[in-house]
Amino acid sequence: MVGLEISRVYGAEFGLSERERILISEIGHDKIDSASCFVEYVSEVYGIAKSTAWYSLKKLKSNGILYFPSKDEKEQGLFLTERGKASLSRESPGIVMLNRKSVSLRGE
Secondary structure, three states, X not given: OOOOOOOOOOOHHHOOOHHHHHHHHXXXXXXXXXXXXXXXXXXXXXXXXHHHHHHHHHHHHHOOOEEOOOOOOOOOXXXXXXXXXXXHOOOOOOEEEEOOEEEEOOOO
16 A cells, blocks of 8 residues: 555554554544545545445444444544554554655664
8 A cells, every 4th residue: 555564563463454554543643523534535645445444444443443423423523442542552663654654763
């Protein structure tokens, strides 16, 4: 995906695919305004089909990794749950996201 390399250890405990790890790392510790806006963003930046992004978000929601309201709820937003934040913390500390590519701080 766009030359993005993410540590294979990241998310392994949670059984996450590379696409799901990308979504989690993009959400990070932020609260995104809406899931719809986020799907538009990842579709444009990473070339992920919108239907695939929605499928992945719904799967992550059902696994308790992230939360966003259903169409019927008035609350807006998309954010990681405590379990999602734990999966985010599994990311190797030597990897920094820059311009959607991974860069090692250790020169690897």
